[in-house]
Amino acid sequence: MSASTLARPSLVASLKSGLDAPICLTWELTYACNLQCVHCLSSSGQRDDRELTTAEAKQVLDELRAMQVFYINIGGGEPMVRRDFFELIEYALTPQNGGDGIGVKFSTNGAFIDASNARRLAAMDYLDVQISLDGIDAATNDAVRGAGSYAMARRAMDNLAAADFGPFKISVVATRHNVPQLDEFKALADSYGAQLRLTRLRPSGRGADTWDDLHPTQAQQREIYNWLMMHGAKDGEAGVLTGDSFFHLNALGDPLPGLNMCGAGRVVCLIDPIGDVYACPFVIHDEFLAGNVRAIGGFDRIWKQSDLFTSLREPQSAGACASCGAFDACQGGCMAAKFFTGLPLDGPDPECVIGNGATAVPIALKPRPAADHSKPARRVG
Amino acid sequence: MACAVSTDLVTGATHPLLAVALELHPQVALRPEPFGALAYHYGTRRLVFLKHVDMVTVARSLADHPSLEAALAAAEIEPSRWPSFAAAFESLRLSDVVRER
Numbered sequence: 001m002s003a004s005t006l007a008r009p010s011l012v013a014s015l016k017s018g019l020d021a022p023i024c025l026t027w028e029l030t031y032a033c034n035l036q037c038v039h040c041l042s043s044s045g046q047r048d049d050r051e052l053t054t055a056e057a058k059q060v061l062d063e064l065r066a067m068q069v070f071y072i073n074i075g076g077g078e079p080m081v082r083r084d085f086f087e088l089i090e091y092a093l094t095p096q097n098g099g100d101g102i103g104v105k106f107s108t109n110g111a112f113i114d115a116s117n118a119r120r121l122a123a124m125d126y127l128d129v130q131i132s133l134d135g136i137d138a139a140t141n142d143a144v145r146g147a148g149s150y151a152m153a154r155r156a157m158d159n160l161a162a163a164d165f166g167p168f169k170i171s172v173v174a175t176r177h178n179v180p181q182l183d184e185f186k187a188l189a190d191s192y193g194a195q196l197r198l199t200r201l202r203p204s205g206r207g208a209d210t211w212d213d214l215h216p217t218q219a220q221q222r223e224i225y226n227w228l229m230m231h232g233a234k235d236g237e238a239g240v241l242t243g244d245s246f247f248h249l250n251a252l253g254d255p256l257p258g259l260n261m262c263g264a265g266r267v268v269c270l271i272d273p274i275g276d277v278y279a280c281p282f283v284i285h286d287e288f289l290a291g292n293v294r295a296i297g298g299f300d301r302i303w304k305q306s307d308l309f310t311s312l313r314e315p316q317s318a319g320a321c322a323s324c325g326a327f328d329a330c331q332g333g334c335m336a337a338k339f340f341t342g343l344p345l346d347g348p349d350p351e352c353v354i355g356n357g358a359t360a361v362p363i364a365l366k367p368r369p370a371a372d373h374s375k376p377a378r379r380v381g
Numbered sequence: 382m383a384c385a386v387s388t389d390l391v392t393g394a395t396h397p398l399l400a401v402a403l404e405l406h407p408q409v410a411l412r413p414e415p416f417g418a419l420a421y422h423y424g425t426r427r428l429v430f431l432k433h434v435d436m437v438t439v440a441r442s443l444a445d446h447p448s449l450e451a452a453l454a455a456a457e458i459e460p461s462r463w464p465s466f467a468a469a470f471e472s473l474r475l476s477d478v479v480r481e482r
Contacts, residue, residue, distance in 0.1 A: 011430055014416035021412065023419065023428065068412040070421035070428065100410050103426060126423060 012261050018313035021067035021303065023267040024243075026281045029057070029085070030077040030273045031373035034111050037134075037145045039173060039207040039214060041282055042272070044077040045375040050274040054084040056294070060271065061092050063299050064102060071103030071126075075281070077273065077373075080112035086120065093126050101126055107171060108132070109149060110156025118159035122166070130169035130197060131156050136181040136188065144175065144214070161192050169241070171197040176213070179220040182227050186240065197241040198228070200248075203340040203350070204282040205369050211341065221353050225249040225256070232257045248333035248349045251326035262335050265290070265312035269303065277302045279312060282336035285370045319346025326354055333357075342366045396467035403452075403470065404444040404482045411437065420478050429478050436469060443479060 032047035033040075052060065064072065072092065079085055092102040105128035113121070113129075121129060131153050135141030138150035160168050170189045172178065178185070182198070189196040203211035216224060228246060233239030234257045244258035259267075264280035271277055275293040278284055290306035293299045303309060321327045332338075333349020341350040342362035350357040405411070408424040417431040420440075431437050439449075439456050446452040449470060453463055473479045 011416070011432060014414075014432075017415070019414050019419075068410065070410060070412070070419070070423075071426070100423070103421075103423065126426070128426075 012259065015259070015263070015267050016261060016313065016315075018266050018309070021064075021069050022269050023070075024073065024263065025064070025069055025269055025271065026073040026075060027060075027271045028075045028077060028273050028281070029079040029088070030082050032081045033076060033078040033109075034081065035078065035109050035146045035149055036375060037132075037149075037206070038210045039134075039144060039175070039201060039205075041202055041204040041207055042077065042284055043205040043369055043372045043374050046373045047077075047081075048274050048371070048373060052273065052275050052293075054087065056275070057084070057088055058091055060275070060293050060299060061088070061102065062097065063293075065096060065099035067300060067303070068100070069102060070100075071105065074104055074106035076107075078109055078111065079106055080108055080117075089124070089127065093124060104128070105130060105169075108156070109145070110153045113156035113159050115159050115162065118156070118163035118165060122160070122163040128169060129160065129165065130171040131160075132171050132173075133185075134173055134175060135178050136184040140177050140181065143177070157192055157194070167193055167195050169195045169197045171199065173201050174198055174216055174220075174224055175201055176216050176220065179216050179223055182224075182231075186231060195238065195241060197243070198224075199243050200245040200334070200337075202282040202334065202336050203366075204336050205284065206374065208340050208366060208369065215351060218353070218355070221249060221351060222252060225252045225353075228256050229254070245334075248330050248337075248351060249353060251330040251353045255329065260329070261331055264288070264335055265309040269309075271299065277306075279308060280336060282334070283339060285339070285367055287339070287367070289370070317346045319344060320360070321346070321348055321356070324348075324354065324356065340366060340369075396464055396471070398467045398471050398474065399450040399453075399463060400448050402447055402482050403449055403474070403479045405440060406477055406480050409478050411441065413437065420473075422476070422478060425477055427476060429473065429476055431473075436466070439466065439470075440473070440479065444482065 028042055030047055030051060031044045033044040036045050089104050092104050095101045103126040107130050110131045121127060133141060133153045134144045141150040172185050186196050201215050231240045233241050242258060246256055247260045250256060250260055268280050269277055270281040271293060277290045279288040290308040291302040318327050318332060321332045335345055337350050338345050342364045343350060343360050344363050348356035348360050409420050409422050412419045417433050418437040420429045420431055435458060439452050443452050446455055453466055458466060470479060
């Protein structure tokens with residue numbers, strides 16, 4: 001993102017009080033997935049039979065178009081599992097009812113990007129594809145994403161490259177096991193003419209159970225920070241994207257490129273496969289549920305009037321972090337990371353780089369995600 | 382390229398862009414927001430903030446006027462603010478949100 005001059009109050013202050021429509025809306029089309037990643041933020045696996053129908057999904061797209069949402073991030077589950085996947089993204093991308101097209105960026109594990117689908121995707125304008133990859137080799141990746149998933153992702157990348165898709169994205173969640181591979185991820189992206197995207201692991205969904213084993217160490221936090229200072233996408237330049245998800249690291253020095261704030265309910269939100277609207281993709285829990293798009297007033301009303309989003313747009317207390325000199329830099333970190341590790345929301349992030357997260361006292365048992373769509377464990381023997 | 386140079390009567394500062402005829406890029410959509418507007422460029426897929434409602438007014442009217450200067454005058458922007466508007470529009474021109482016509 002970039003900004004013109006002539007600022008009045010700071011841009012961050014304006015954004016914190018909320019926008020007329022989200023900038024960054026994630027829509028998970030389905031809980032169905034061919035994989036069962038151990039850190040899946042939506043505990044995906046099985047389809048939920050309350051999933052929005054094609055007609056309902058198009059109605060949501062009409063609403064987003066009327067609100068002038070410029071682009072959406074589509075995920076899941078594996079969104080390409082839906083039989084109407086292409087129908088829905090074509091509907092989003094094509095201008096309708098006097099409104100503009102809605103740009104689409106979708107996240108996939110690549111299983112369904114064969115040569116023919118790669119050509120179909122390459123023929124669409126305003127479409128970004130990001131292939132998830134959490135290790136630079138099968139051993140590192142498949143330990144998190146499941147057997148065969150590395151080969152699956154690389155095959156999708158090969159197919160996109162062969163179809164001349166252009167610069168797709170390779171999306172990596174930073175873990176304890178892949179932080180030593182950052183340079184290699186970048187080299188892989190460069191070899192495809194792709195763009196690397198590195199985002200923060202959250203203890204959400206099945207990630208709640210694997211957080212302790214997967215989240216980067218204190219020393220690795222600094223390594224990520226230094227690496228992003230060197231390679232992060234700066235205003236208008238190509239570089240490694242982060243979804244502005246590492247702002248908790250800003251307490252280490254100069255701020256990383258991007259917005260330094262939690263966007264939950266202010267510029268960001270999630271629509272889940274059954275139409276439930278949450279404050280962000282990482283807080284699928286009743287406490288952060290703002291409403292359902294099937295209710296009267298639809299998404300527009302939830303975004304503009306729900307009690308939850310209204311309260312998130314009010315000034316937030318720094319709480320236990322108020323006396324810390326780094327608060328302006330890190331903003332207390334990520335709400336979801338605190339919530340699912342049982343920490344108070346107005347205290348330090350569990351990965352606080354000053355070390356206050358490690359000594360913070362949980363106020364609750366770790367909350368469980370709202371719904372678990374994991375496939376039942378396979379019986380052995 | 383126009384060689385005329387506009388002069389700001391108050392500060393004496395000049396900005397070459399003031400004399401240029403501009404327009405919003407046809408692939409740019411503006412969405413009004415409390416602080417000004419969001420501009421999204423469907424071609425470059427970049428999002429840009431217009432952080433003042435006056436910027437939005439002027440940006441929308443660019444195509445109706447022979448120069449940026451004329452658009453600023455028509456929007457009744459104080460001439461003392463023109464240099465900062467010119468600088469802001471220069472950055473929008475660089476990101477292709479507005480273009481010469």
